Amino acid sequence: MQTLYLSRLQHYLFCPRQFALIELECAWEENVYTAEGQVMHGKVNSGGHDTRGNIKSVRTLPLGHKSLALEGVADVVEYRTDEHGVQIPYPIEYKRGKPKSHRADEVQLCAQALCLEDMHNCKVTEGALFYGKTRRRHAVTFDEELRALTLEAINDCRYIIESGITPKPIYSTSKCRNCSLKEVCHPKIFNKNAKAWLSNQITANLNEVRQVNNNDD
Template sequence: MSADCETWVALSALQHLLYCERQAALIHVERQWREDVNTASGRLLHERVDLPGHDARVGRRVERAVLLGSQRLRVSGRADMVEYQRDAKGAGWRPYPVEVKRGRRKAGEADRVQLCAQALCLEEMHGVDVPEGALFYGVEHKRAAVRFDAELRQRTEDAIARMHEVLRRQEVPVVVRAPRCDGCSLEPLCLPGVTAGQRSAQDFLTRWMDEAG
């Protein structure tokens, strides 16, 4: 993929992009953010998990709050946890990324894409294959294993390329009202109910004042 050499995509931006491209642009282009109960509880959960450190057990080493990056894809961020497991031959350590989520398992692919992006970073950083990782859902208190097959890897690279394009354009997409808007923490800033078809609330106010005048 090609990308502006000065622009890097945050791993967290992929989650926002796959939820809503407008949300991703509001956060990562316009730098808007609003915390609600869900984002606050998620932040507190990550703060507990993301304390830098490590644990060591026989055949396994666990690192928390691991900084990641891929020069090839121009993507960077932090993994909640990376387990380094002895490979079958015992000759080295194989990374196994674990991403912590506050809620329940979701039907969409955003969580899996974000985790796969972490794996792509780890592969480049360590020069080893990372075939699998896991998502841990706080409400369910269980892990869901994720295989990084060719299809998921391609969707992940496509999402990274899309996010690079969002950052390159430096534009917020027009509002398209959808059921997901009701669960978005940025709904009071986006105002999808009154600004549908506009790029921003300011566009709506400008048009309204022009029509009123």
């Protein structure tokens, strides 16, 4: 089974076509938003660890899940010692901007929790998303609904990978406007019916030919 990287789940939930362009066609373009994200992660992902009280924080922690064939890196994992002396992982993912209306960030964080559960043979019930604009943590509970959504996203990603088919675009002003791959994706063009688009192109070419002939006359 081919490895699926945790960060790709966020791309899939945001836009299945974006996921496929990155995963299948190795497409990638930078813009101001991706650059801001890299700068933010560069500050966080310095490696190393520190301990404060009963919390040990580990940065840039490699993650994996054998049966799900997941791999990735957690920005920060806090190991919190409970009343029984057991260290419980608490993943924290850093994101630019502010909380989203969709659950893509939550799914990526939940997938990290699944990896930590597989690695440590424990139950991870909660984590947090830290957004650069609000400058605060937003707690995320890994309930059954979010776990089911995460597993569904993993399966959907696997289907795209195994089929090798890039989904057709669904144009959305709010999403497509800020997407770094919009010049690769061409959502407005490919969102149209192919037959209708071809017919319009032929008509436009014929009109150009008629215009040239009229000018020659």
